Amino acid sequence: MTAKQMMLAAPYPDDRSTSARWLKRLKAWLMGTPPPRRLPEPVEPVLETAASPSFRATADAVTQDDELPPKRMPGRFGAKNATARIIEAFDSAHPVRQRKDLHGRDDKLDTLFEAVLFSRQHAIIHGARGSGKTSLAQVFGDYADSQGAVVIYTACEATASFAELLRPYLSFIPESAVPFAEKALFAREREALSAEFGPRQVVDLVSRLSPDSQTILILDEFDRVESEAVNSQIATLMKLLSDARVPVQVLLVGIARTLDELILCHPSLRRHLTPIPIGRISREDTHRLIDRGAERAQVRFDEAARAEIASISCGSPYHVQLFCYVAAIETVRRGGEVIDLEATHRGLARAFTIWAMLNHEDADIFDALVADPAQPVDAVERIAREAAVHDSFVGDEADAAIFGAAVRADDRQATRFHFRDGAAPQFLLAKLATRERQTEAA
Ligand SMILES: Nc1ncnc2c1ncn2[C@@H]1O[C@H](COP(=O)(O)OP(=O)(O)O)[C@@H](O)[C@H]1O
Ligand SMILES: [Mg+2]
Structure with missing residues (x-):
């Protein structure tokens, strides 16, 4: 890759973060080492670690791997190496870095190229956790970089002030972007910025x-920023940059509410900001994602396993990767050759356990729900599917009550509800599928 100008303005707390460490331990556990302790307190949801890029290091690693000829393992999957290949092929903890691995997002990439690179607009990518926002932003960033743009990336910290957020960006702007006659002045002004500078000084x-x-x-992760004042300052920054026709574009990555809040700060921002909503990938793209991973891992899913994973993931790339991973590991551990429905269901049960360690409150609710014969299983599944696809479901108080505290009412629409953990519906579906298997076996 040509990351000559692409910069990581601040190292994202990949290995330092609690959830990243847990994910590693969980993976070790899945591979047969002793089970980890249950987390005493809810920690950052696992998906937060999905946006943990070290642009250059990991992109290079992927490129190198892609350039190696695939090694054929004799006989079965081939023990240890097979596990390593599966981890690499179905990596749900890191964003995609290459366009060929980004399934079902060509239209979004085209919109980003058109809006940001050619029309020089700001943009905001928004969608549920695990839908692939960071992946899209990074693949776009790589492309923009290859087209000569200076791309500076960072993931936001919850409590950062405007100046703390922007300072690393400003310090990474290379001299090559400043005309010769202005270089000294630019350097002096950058040096002289006050501790808590605002949008106007940045634009100047x-x-x-x-x-x-x-x-x-x-x-990235702009929705983590807690301060309304910072939100408003970023909206002002984008507006001033556009008004002054400065060659700097901001690409925000967040959730739908982020967009609403920005527009509320500056309604006229609408003219300068292109929203890129990220929904689910299609069934065909899900199958391509599974097949490409299987090819890389040198494993094979039978038709029923592939269909079950596609059905339960409901088009969420994160869940596809995770469910393929656990099903493949289950098969390898037992010395199997083809990933079948049974291994998939064992894997789904594991995946639920993994998630339960990171969100034990909701997992306990789902456990009780699925174990209770009085609950309307069909309605539960229908609602979980709707929420998995649309990030919310339409219903009444009685529907919401089935899920207790795991579900919240929408702020603006009385008949709309959300799972408080956006990744939860697929884990509930996984639990239901596992239960059906147990019922059939009994
Ligand atoms: N379009 C896609 N095609 C294939 N895999 C994807 C795609 N989008 C996301 N993924 C995978 O899903 C997981 C979550 O992606 P990520 O970009 O971190 O999501 P988000 O930033 O929305 O939480 C990662 O493992 C990533 O590799
Ligand atoms: Mg992300």
Whole structure:
């Protein structure tokens, strides 16, 4: 990859984060080492670690791997190496870095190219956790970089002030983006920025950039920012950048509410900001994702296993990767050759256990729900599917009550409800599928 100009403005707390460490331990556990302790307190949901890129290091690793000829393992999957290949092929903890691995997002990439690179608009990618926002932002960033743009990426910290958020970006703007005559002035002004500078000072500084350069600031996980004031300052920054026609575009990554809040701050921002909603990938793309992973891992899913994983993931790439991973590991551990429905169901039960360690409150609710013969299983499944696909479901108080505290009413629409953990519905479906298997066996 040509990451000459792409920069990681601040290291994302990949290995430092509690949930990343847990994910590693869980993977070790799945491979047969002793089970980890249950977490005493709810920690960051596992998906937060999905956005844990070290752009250059990991992208290079993937590229190198892709360039190696596939090694054929004799006989069965081939013990240890098979496990390593499965981990690599179905990695639900890291974003996609190459366009060929980004399934079902061509239209979104085209919109981003058109809006940000060519029309020089700001954009916001928004969608549920695990839908692939960071992946899309990174693949786009790589492309923009290859087209000569300066791409600066960071993931936001919850309590950062505006200046703390922006300072790393400003310090990473390379000299090459500043015209020769302005270089000294730019450096002096950047140095002289006050501790808590605001949007106006940023725009004054970057207005010195060469008009034919392009700098793209990617602010991932913007929804984590807690301060309304910072939200409003970012909205002001985008508005001022557009009004002054400065060659700097902001690509925010967040959730739907992020967009609403920004527009509320500056209604006229609508004209300068392209929303890129990220929904589910299609069934065909899900199958391609499974098949490509299987090819890389050198494993084979039978038709029933493939269909079950596609059905339960409901088009969420994160769940597809995780469910394929656990099903393949289950098969390898037992010395099997083909991943079948039984191994898939054992894997789904494991996946539920993994998730339960990170969100034991909701998992306990689902456990009780699925064990209770008085519960309307069909209705539960229908609602879980609707929420898995649309990130919310339409119903009444009685529907919501089935799921207790795991479900919350929408702020604006009385008949709309959300699972408080956006990744939960697929785990509930996994639990239901496992239960059906147990019932059939009994
Ligand atoms: N379009 C896609 N095709 C294949 N895998 C994807 C796609 N989008 C996401 N993934 C995978 O899903 C997981 C979550 O993706 P990520 O981009 O971190 O989601 P988000 O930022 O929305 O939480 C990662 O393992 C990633 O590799
Ligand atoms: Mg992300």
